[in-house]
Amino acid sequence: MNKIKKLFAGVSLMALGQEAAQADYTLNLMKGVTKVSNDIYDLHMLILWICVFIGIGVFGTMFYSIYHHRKSKGHEAAQFHENTTVEIIWTIIPTLILIGMAIPATKTMLELADVQKSDMTIQITGKQWYWDYKYLDNDIHFESHLDEASEKAHRIKGANLNAVANYLLAVDKPLVIPVKKKIRFVLTSSDVIHSWWVPDLGWKKDANPGFINEAWTSVDKAGVYRGQCTELCGRDHGFMPIVVVALEQPDYDAWVKKTSEQQKQKPDLSDQHHEQLISHGESVYLKNCVGCHQIDGAGVAGLIPAITASPKVTGAIDPLIGFLQAGTSKMPAFSKLKDNELAEVITYIRNDLGNKVGDDIQPNKITPVYEDD
Amino acid sequence: MSAVIAEHDDHHADEHHDHGPAKGLLRWIITTNHKDIGTLYLLFALAMFFVGGSMAMVIRAELFEPGLQFVDPMFFNSMTTMHALVMVFGAVMPAFVGLANWQIPLMIGAKDMALPRMNNMSFWLLVAGVLLLASTLFMETGAPSAGWTFYPPLVLQPITVGTALPFAVFAVHLLGISSIMGAINIIATIFNMRAPSMKMMDMPLFVWTWLITAFLLIAVMPVFAGAVTMLLTDKFFHTSFFNAAGGGDPVLYQHIFWFFGHPEVYIMILPTFGVASTIIPVFARKPLFGYASMVWATGSIAFFSFIVWAHHMFTVGMPMAGELYFMYATMIIAVPTGVKVFNWTATMWKGAMTFETPMLFSIAFVVLFTMGGLTGLMMAIAPVDFQYHDTYFIVAHFHYTLVPASIFILMAAGYFWLPKWTGHMYNEKIGQLHFWLSAISVNILFFPQHFLGLAGMPRRIPDYAVQFADWNMISSIGGFIFGASQLLFLYIVIDTIKGGTGEKVTDEVWEDASKHSLEWTLPSPVPYHTWETPPMLVPTEHVLDSH
């Protein structure tokens, strides 16, 4: 009942033209923050008004006729059945309108495609179910996952979603770009087709495995812009958002410096307490494993094995490490995980999700499967 | 103007035949009678409409509020996939084939379909195909969940498709063979079985639109069958049509699929146009405006449907020339479609209209289909489609062109012809109630989805950000009302078959209907065998301007 009340309150607020509970919600297309997105918005408004105009004309005529030309009002049916002049007019006028539309549309299309003369390039790789960003100019490289709060909330029935900031539209590491620079994106995928869309930038582009697509943007205003994957990519298609943070140039430079330094740091391989291992392990699990093995470790019947009570998980350590690093034809390899992350997640899956082996795996116990350079 | 009623001797039809319908259940299994097969198709389609509809209810229930409430995301994806497949291949297409079976022979003065045994087979293949598809719902790994479009590599992924893929592919093969056989039959019937006095340009528009649709079916169903066969060999026999590692390209699949998929859209809408063009003149008591231009518009829409497919893939990364070409070509389709809408409006203009249920549904079709068409025009603008693509705006668009268009017109056809077929009048009050409930709730259901799409909600997601909550809830409420209202239709169909209002309907049922088309010159209910002797003269009300 409460829900319904709230709903009507929301609708009446919107009807009054006031801002509803969520500030950034609109009924219309977003104007966006780039020149192209503004051009697209203008095109959208133009074609929308043309459609409204045509609609009013057609429906107006029809409803006039429905009202006046009724048998119950005693209207006698006329018997005309053709009129060449009228038919020519209503073929030619729409054609002219369409040509009028095609010209600005073509202009915007050409602008969208002009990726040359860019200031920097970012590689976007879609993966099930997160995005991977690589700055080709400065070697910054990171993954961008749905943030932990949303990740937990959407997997637990009855969670209070309003308490989660930007539910399903927040990530752990956003894509950071400078304002007023022409940024070229090169998109690809490492598994199935994804599509990268931030409405404020004005476009979406598919990420196809094996092939690259390009696109560009130049953001006018510093701010945080959110979007989502828009090509069905499997189970967690709805849970791989995109967040772009546009910074003023000095702020951006500072971010680059800080991030590059962080990236060069060796992972901290010192021992951790059990609680630390478990809580860090849960974070690693939520980023990398939960999409398939689920929040309770139960897997999916017939498709994905359970972690709970799996002898592979609760058995000997070394084969488990090797298994995680090498993967199988069904399970991706997790050689990207650092020793500390591996130790954390292994401790977590052995001592949570219904398992209780009762051991702590410390980072230094992880057998060095390969030497990093 | 005066319609010439054909002479017929159908009252004695049974005497010429040594057999009537077979008795009992066997009648329906072995029947080769076009009316029986039409009935089978229509009842099967109605059943599938409710099956596909309940899947839609699952989807709307899950989307009622943000957060995952009832179903697993994978099952949600299976529901969107199966909802589309069941509605397209199980409900809308078979329903129109059912109408074609009943009406085409009656309308052109033929005693049956051209190939009656093949007709029986194509129905039972349809049932087999749908059952095969439905069997995947009961598999441990679930029904296909990669969308009805079956895009690779997703559809080939073991963790996505489980064991369902080969079943879905063979189901598509069966459904394809069934529709192709149905289409061949319809073409042969129209070409060879017409009453000698009926020229092509005398045919009712329903017959014309189905003729063109049948050619579309023959042209594109095999292409779809080929595309899914390639998926199958990619998965099990190491071909690399769509696998980049072997020199293939997943985007190629999308081109092949939409080469089928776009004409498929028109396969579902052209017969809709035909029924609307049949019903509106009867209740406007006027000849159809611009018969010849209607035929030409239908033909050109069908032609254009072959050369615009890639507007479904503007964001896939096509070269500029491709993007621009497909944008221009798509925009052109608005012209013949516009001509149709203007013609319907002109048919109503200065008529003497009455608003029985079939007319109400037809008017709602013209209005709401036009809205779907206008959003379609918006999406044709490629750069703007970069925003609309794969959002709820698209979902709203194609549901407007399918639900209040194809489905409404199928309802209209039911109300229009049921009295003729059964000899009983339906309950007009409940019919009107059904109409108003449907017409209002369908807008509550789909109109807010325009807002959701523009505001940034992608399609095919089981959960969404909280700012989309209000309109999703409204949309779901509309969906539940719409779904429940359709039970009224089920009631009316059963009630009418059983005797309806008890009012004895006249041969022409609707005032002066016999001026428009041949079936109204037959007795009500229509005898089991009709047009043993072809009619000598055909009504000309609907074709005036071609003479």
Add this chain to the structure above:
Amino acid sequence: MSDEDVSKKNTKLAKKLLLVAVAMFGFGYALVPIYDVLCEWKWIERDRPDDIKKVPEVAYKVDMSREITIEFMTTLNESTPMEFRSEKKQLIVHPGEYHTVNYYAENKTDKVMVARAIASFSPAVISSYFEKIQCFCFDEQTFKPREAKVMPMRFTINPELPEQYKTITLSYTFFDITEKSVKK
């Protein structure tokens, strides 16, 4: 016309239409080579194995007035347990010059791995001007357990490349095809 005549006519027409349907099934398959041809004409942006021609080295006149930034992009499909990177992320070249870029690939598992790299260009039109003298793409590469390889790619850019292209991207994606090549 007698019933029999009509029935014969119907069967004849049905056979013809069936033939059309069968032909359209074939047409679906014909779209595959048609697509390849369109790709060759650069109507569709992608490369095919035979597109990546390994051409002999010729002496182009180096165009010192133009600078082209080439970006090298590497991707591993399906999180294949490999290390794969190019020695350089970016290179600025003059059209007509010859360069060699080394790619480094390593099998990080204890099993034999067969992999294949697929190339893709952006913008796609570049592929007709990007001439490779030595390359590893589309070749089946067998990696022994833990084997590391350095794979050179030697190339030049044809000076006829249209003026407007200043930044181009060459992408390699490594696909693990061990299972497929074993089953074959």
